[in-house]
Amino acid sequence: MKTLILFFSILTLQLLRATSDGCHPDDEKGLMSFKAGITHDPSGMLSLWKPGTDCCQWRTTTCLASGRVNSIWLTGSPDQPNSYLAGTISPSLAKLEFLNGLYMMNLRNITGGFPTWLYGMHNLMYLYLQNVPLTGRLPRDIGRFGGRLNALNLAGNRFTGAIPSSISNLTSLSELNLAGNFLTGKFPLGIRNLTNLETLDLQNNQLARSIPEIFSSLTRLRYLRLSGNNFTGKIPNSISSLSPNLEYLELARNSLTSQIPSFLGSFHSLDTMNLAWNNLTGPVPKSFKNLTKIFNLDLSHNSLVDPFPVMNVMGIETLDLSYNKFHLGRIPDWASSSPILYSLKLAKCGIKMNLTNWRPQQTYFYDYLDLSENEIWGSPVWLLNQTDYLVGFWASGNKLSFDLRQMRIVGTMKDLDLSRNSIYGGVPSSVAGLRNLNVSWNHLCGRLPPTKFPASSFEGNKCLCGSPLQPCK
Numbered sequence: 001m002k003t004l005i006l007f008f009s010i011l012t013l014q015l016l017r018a019t020s021d022g023c024h025p026d027d028e029k030g031l032m033s034f035k036a037g038i039t040h041d042p043s044g045m046l047s048l049w050k051p052g053t054d055c056c057q058w059r060t061t062t063c064l065a066s067g068r069v070n071s072i073w074l075t076g077s078p079d080q081p082n083s084y085l086a087g088t089i090s091p092s093l094a095k096l097e098f099l100n101g102l103y104m105m106n107l108r109n110i111t112g113g114f115p116t117w118l119y120g121m122h123n124l125m126y127l128y129l130q131n132v133p134l135t136g137r138l139p140r141d142i143g144r145f146g147g148r149l150n151a152l153n154l155a156g157n158r159f160t161g162a163i164p165s166s167i168s169n170l171t172s173l174s175e176l177n178l179a180g181n182f183l184t185g186k187f188p189l190g191i192r193n194l195t196n197l198e199t200l201d202l203q204n205n206q207l208a209r210s211i212p213e214i215f216s217s218l219t220r221l222r223y224l225r226l227s228g229n230n231f232t233g234k235i236p237n238s239i240s241s242l243s244p245n246l247e248y249l250e251l252a253r254n255s256l257t258s259q260i261p262s263f264l265g266s267f268h269s270l271d272t273m274n275l276a277w278n279n280l281t282g283p284v285p286k287s288f289k290n291l292t293k294i295f296n297l298d299l300s301h302n303s304l305v306d307p308f309p310v311m312n313v314m315g316i317e318t319l320d321l322s323y324n325k326f327h328l329g330r331i332p333d334w335a336s337s338s339p340i341l342y343s344l345k346l347a348k349c350g351i352k353m354n355l356t357n358w359r360p361q362q363t364y365f366y367d368y369l370d371l372s373e374n375e376i377w378g379s380p381v382w383l384l385n386q387t388d389y390l391v392g393f394w395a396s397g398n399k400l401s402f403d404l405r406q407m408r409i410v411g412t413m414k415d416l417d418l419s420r421n422s423i424y425g426g427v428p429s430s431v432a433g434l435r436n437l438n439v440s441w442n443h444l445c446g447r448l449p450p451t452k453f454p455a456s457s458f459e460g461n462k463c464l465c466g467s468p469l470q471p472c473k
C-alpha cells in the first residue's frame with residue numbers, strides 16, 4: 001500500500017515538473033557515473049538515462065520543484081530472468097546532494113560492500129538497498145547517519161558479522177529491516193534507543209542467544225519479525241509493552257523455550273502471530289480467547305499441551321496447530337465456523353472424528369487442509385465436492401474409508417496425500433494433473449492411469465498394477 005502511494009506521488013511529481021529545463025549538472029554527472037559503473041542492463045532499466053536529457057523525466061527518478069533529483073527508484077522483477085543490473089554502485093552518486101530517497105530493489109547482480117559514502121549525503125532519509133546484493137560486514141560506524149534516516153532497509157543482501165552497536169544512533173528510524181542476510185552475534189541492545197520504530201525485521205539471519213528485554217521503549221512497533229534465527233530462552237516480558245499497537249509478531253523457527261506468556265492474549269490489534277518451530281511448552285494461555293481479531297495463527301511444531309482455549313475469532317484466515325501434543329478430539333467449532341478460513345492445518349492434533357458429516361460454515365475459500373496423522377474416519381467426498389479451489393489436501397495416517405473414484409479432484413488441486421488409510425476402489429485418471437500424489441498403503445486395486453508419479457506413491461495397496469508398479473496380468 002505504502003509503495004502504491006509512493007508510486008502515485010512519483011507520477012504526480014512528474015506531472016508537476018512538466019515544464020523542465022534539463023538536468024542540473026551535478027545530478028547529471030552523478031547519474032551518468034552511476035550508469036558507467038553498470039556493466040549489464042539487459043532489461044534496459046537505465047535506457048532513458050542519457051546525457052543532455054531531462055533526468056527528471058526518466059521515470060526512475062523524482063525531482064523537487066527546483067529541478068534537483070530527490071529520489072532514485074531502480075527495481076528489478078524477481079520473476080523475470082533479464083530484469084537485473086550487474087556492476088557496482090558508483091560513489092559519484094554522492095553528487096546528488098538533494099537525494100532524499102535511494103530505492104534499489106532486486107537488482108540481483110550488483111557487487112560491493114555497504115556504500116559508506118552515503119554518510120555524506122545530508123538529505124538522505126530513506127535508504128532501501130534490498131537484494132542488490134551487497135556483501136561484507138555492516139560498517140561499525142553505520143551510526144554516522146545519525147538522526148536523519150527514517151528507513152534503513154538492507155534485506156536480502158549477503159551481509160555477515162554482527163549488527164554494529166552504533167545502530168543505536170539512528171534514532172529517527174521508523175523502519176529497520178536487515179532480514180535475509182547472514183548476520184551473527186547477539187540481538188543488538190542499542191535497538192532499544194530506536195523509539196520511533198514501527199517495523200523491526202531481523203528475520204532469516206543467524207542471530208543467537210536470548211531476545212533481550214528491550215521492548216518497553218518501542219511502543220510504536222507494529223511489525224516485529226525475528227523468525228528464522230537461533231534465538232533461545234523465553235519470549236521476553238517486555239513484549240507486553242507492544243500491546244495495543246503490534247500487528248505482526250513473528251518469532252518462528254528459533255529455539256525459544258518455556259511457556260507462551262498469557263499477555264499475548266491482550267494484543268487486540270494482532271493480525272498475525274507466528275510462533276511455529278520453537279520449543280514452547282505448556283498449554284496455550286486462556287487469554288487467547290481474547291484474540292478476536294487475529295487472522296493468522298501458527299503455533300505448529302512446538303510441544304504445547306491441552307487444553308486448547310475456545311477461541312472467539314471473528315474470521316480467522318489461516319490456522320496451524322500441527323505437531324504439538326494436543327488432543328483436540330474434534331476439529332474445533334470456532335475454526336469450522338470461521339467465514340473466511342482458507343488454510344486449516346491440524347496435523348497430529350489428536351482428532352478422532354467421522355469426516356463424512358463435518359460441515360464447516362463455508363468451504364468456498366479453502367485452499368489448504370491438512371488433517372494428517374489423526375484418527376479421522378469416514379469420507380472426505382462431500383468436502384472435496386464443495387471446495388472448488390482447494391490446492392492441497394493432506395490426510396495421510398488416518399482411518400479414512402471411501403471409494404477413491406467418487407472423489408472429485410478440482411482443477412486447482414496440486415498436492416494430494418491420502419497415504420496410510422483404508423481407501424478402496426481404483427485410481428482415477430484425473431490425478432495426472434497433480435504436482436504431488438500419494439495414495440500408498442491403502443486398499444486400492446486395478447490398472448493405474450498414466451502419471452509421472454514414482455512407485456512409492458502407489459506401493460502397499462491391494463492389487464494396483466501398471467507402470468510404475470508391476471504390469472497388469
Ligand SMILES: *[C@@H]1O[C@H](CO)[C@@H](O)[C@H](O)[C@H]1NC(C)=O
Nearest residue numbers: 039040084085086087108109
Ligand atoms: C549475475 O550473477 C550470477 C550469480 O551470482 C552470475 O552467475 C552471473 O554471471 C552474473 N551475471 C553478470 C552479467 O554479471
Ligand SMILES: *[C@@H]1O[C@H](CO)[C@@H](O)[C@H](O)[C@H]1NC(C)=O
Nearest residue numbers: 141143144145146147166169
Ligand atoms: C551519531 O550521530 C551524530 C549526528 O547525529 C554524529 O555526529 C555522531 O558521530 C554519531 N555517533 C556515532 C557513534 O556514530
Ligand SMILES: *[C@@H]1O[C@H](CO)[C@@H](O)[C@H](O)[C@H]1NC(C)=O
Nearest residue numbers: 168169171190192193194217
Ligand atoms: C540508549 O539508551 C540507553 C538507555 O535506554 C542510554 O543509556 C544510552 O545512552 C542510549 N544510547 C544512545 C546512543 O542514545
Ligand SMILES: *[C@@H]1O[C@H](CO)[C@@H](O)[C@H](O)[C@H]1NC(C)=O
Nearest residue numbers: 184185206207208209229230
Ligand atoms: C544456527 O542454527 C543452525 C541450525 O540449527 C546451525 O546450523 C548454525 O550453526 C547456528 N548458528 C549459530 C551462529 O549458532
Ligand SMILES: *[C@@H]1O[C@H](CO)[C@@H](O)[C@H](O)[C@H]1NC(C)=O
Nearest residue numbers: 232233255256257278279303
Ligand atoms: C528443541 O526441540 C528440538 C526437537 O524437538 C530438539 O532437537 C532441540 O534440542 C530442542 N532445543 C532446545 C533448546 O531445547
Ligand SMILES: *[C@@H]1O[C@H](CO)[C@@H](O)[C@H](O)[C@H]1NC(C)=O
Nearest residue numbers: 265266285286287288289290
Ligand atoms: C479478556 O479481556 C477482558 C476485557 O479486556 C478481560 O476482562 C478478561 O480477563 C480477558 N480474559 C482472559 C482470559 O484473559
Ligand SMILES: *[C@@H]1O[C@H](CO)[C@@H](O)[C@H](O)[C@H]1NC(C)=O
Nearest residue numbers: 354355356357377378379401
Ligand atoms: C460416518 O458418518 C456417516 C454419516 O453419518 C455414516 O454413514 C458412516 O457409517 C460413518 N462412518 C463410520 C465408519 O462410522
Ligand SMILES: *[C@@H]1O[C@H](CO)[C@@H](O)[C@H](O)[C@H]1NC(C)=O
Nearest residue numbers: 381382383385386406407408
Ligand atoms: C457434488 O456436487 C454436485 C453439485 O453440487 C452434486 O450434484 C453431486 O451429487 C455431488 N457429488 C457428490 C459425490 O457428493
Ligand SMILES: *[C@@H]1O[C@H](CO)[C@@H](O)[C@H](O)[C@H]1NC(C)=O
Nearest residue numbers: 396419420438440454456457
Ligand atoms: C508416500 O507415502 C509413504 C508413506 O507415508 C512414503 O513412504 C513415501 O515415500 C511417499 N511417497 C511419495 C512419492 O511421496
